[in-house]
Amino acid sequence: MSGANEYGAELTDFRRRVAELQTARALPAHQRLSALDAALIELQHVADVLWPRYEQLASAARAPGGGRADPREQQLLRALFQRLPIPVVLLDRDCVVRRMNFSATQLFQTRAGYATGRPLTESLRRDGRAVLRSQVAAVARDEGGRSLVVHLPGPGSDGALRVTLAGLRPPGEPHSAVLATFQPTGEGAVAVAAPTVPGQAGGVRQPGARRPDLDEVTRHAERLDLIDDMATTLLGTVALAGSGPKTVLDRAAAVLHGRFADWVIADVAADPARPETARRVVALGPPDATADRVTSVAEQDPAGCPLVAEAIRDGVSALQVRPHDADAFGRDASGAPVLIREDVTSLLCVPLRVSPGEPVLGALTLFRTGGRGAFEMAEAGVADRLSRHIALALGRISHQPPPSEDGQQRPERAVAPGS
Template identity: 55%
Template sequence: MAEAEDYGVELTDFRKRVAELRATRALPDGARPATTLDAALFELQYASDVLWPRLEQLAADQRKNSRSADPKEQQLLRAVFQRLPLPVLLLDGESVVNRLNFAASQLFGLRAGYAAGRSITASLAHPSRAVFRGQVAAVARNEGSRSLSVELMRGLADESAHPGRLWVTLTAVRPPGHRRTAVLAVFQHTARLPGPRPAGDAPAGRPDPAGVSGHVVLMDLLDDMTAALLDAPGRRGASPLERAARVLHGRFADWVIADRADPGGGPLRRVAVLAPADRAGGDRAAAVAAQDPAGAPLIREAAGAGASALQIRPEDPFVLGESAEGVPVLALTEAASLLCVPLRLPSGAVVGVLTLLREGGRQAFELAEASAMERMSRHVALACRSS
């Protein structure tokens, strides 16, 4: 098992290096290292001489030494899994349920025996199903953990508490006895998302200073966003989407990319790109501004499915597409975390997409921030509709 995990890590690192070589190929001749060809040949030799023989050896060992794990340890793990207070499911790469705990059976209204072998997407609203399947499949391919927003099918949600909006965190696992990578899915109601926490929790009955501070920062951001959207529509000729981007830039995100759909529908068009204030920021912003939003898979999914996505240290360098020169947008922006939020009207129509990026030297986006951004996105969508 340890050998298989080590092999998976090596294979993931190999894929990253190949992606970096692919991005280097698109650089101008003067900026392209002279050793790129040597590096590519080295990686090919590594795959032929190291990765492939190790794969054959692992397959042979698995066939020879297929023995079950300690029954007591399995019993303990099952008990822990069932008693977790959050809804947790074990899925395969096609979103089919392998196991679910008691909290998940209550959330989805399913018995464990009935749910096993069926896709969990049937319990989600139709706009959320495609994006959920795509993210689960990506995690099962060992492309990294990720979080996204989904909505429960009507009738399952507790309308008195929250209209079915959930945050789900997906991560790859390899349970004993499974030949393929499984996906562990943990669900949370967005209304119950915790605020920022320090390493040690505050004593019971006392407010957590870090949590209170984070809440105040988000409330200030909400207040400034509301003021900007209620400002005179024609002030400085800026649209509501551009004004919203200015509020978010700097204080909430290092990069803000705003895409708008035409009033009658149709493809997205890029209306604003706000970059960090450095010497190279202008050139990088121009390259991102010239990009067609349709070439960014994550933005395209957000516009089509109407679901938000949160990624920490994204594994796929091309998740936001590439510039005209073929350089991944993630590499241009040096983003370490991203938040892609559709601007959705109450009718369900998407009038635009906001993509927020934070660079590596800054704390990654948290679930509480993503929840607050979802609330602001509804306000921005309404302002765009009336502009």
């Protein structure tokens, strides 16, 4: 029975990898070659492994071997794993992180607790994800170790890393694991921080020796400036005679475009309970985006974007770094996933509403692409505040009296207290 379960898990993994390889059609032509090689590996795996194993499925399952290791020896091995001066990650057959040493956390700029249980491919450039998955799966099938080049998100080749994969079977576990080590491919590659030995000079500062983070102070000031500029813009727009929802969203998007996000997309909803009533009002793309690409996003039906529909219907905000679901923002007219076509590395999608429980007036979606730094939690908080300010402006516009015949805004009638 264990053999059948293992075969079923392997077949499920194979189908998942093939589905991911299918999205490679949306990649630029020069990035498809590695995906083609991975597809050939998967086809060879079907012919050489899956089909023969299916015919031999009735054979007896291999009994797990090895006794329980000495706890002191296990503790020593864990300490050695953490102290290794190169990034090392222990993966399962589906490329999900089981354990990550200190050097690897520095390389991928994450915490070990956060990375555990998540696919390692989320930390890599999109064009190499399917390839790494296939190679890890091959090593987990005991087909031998191998080496390949992957890339961290970033411009040029500075993020190129040589990853070496080796299979191992942890004691007492029925499935193989894969040990992955990472090395820079050249002088311009990413610098890797080595773990600090207590008492050694340099490295991580000891508690109590913390210095002010000037970069964080600068980023905080920039976020405050953005909120101030948005408030000034919205107040001026509301005071402008004849302003409508499109004017508010156009001016708000102009504040965010380029400065805070590469793509700024705004949708308004006639009925929050029915996302299909939403319509796209604003779509601003990066300077290098062609008119056809911007037009395809502008003409996209918001109801076909799961993130937008969820934000409007349920008032749910989303912060995603290296989005795993390629269809989270729908597809363009040619059928290509928008997130892949635009090389989106992180996104924010927030509902436009004054406060929880209030009606949702629409959704604001922000993309960062290419080598630009991903959205942080602090920036997600800024986007949430800005969405409330925009919703206040939209609500104020909808309650303004119509312009008078001379084009001037009619003042609202003052209401005396108690009247």
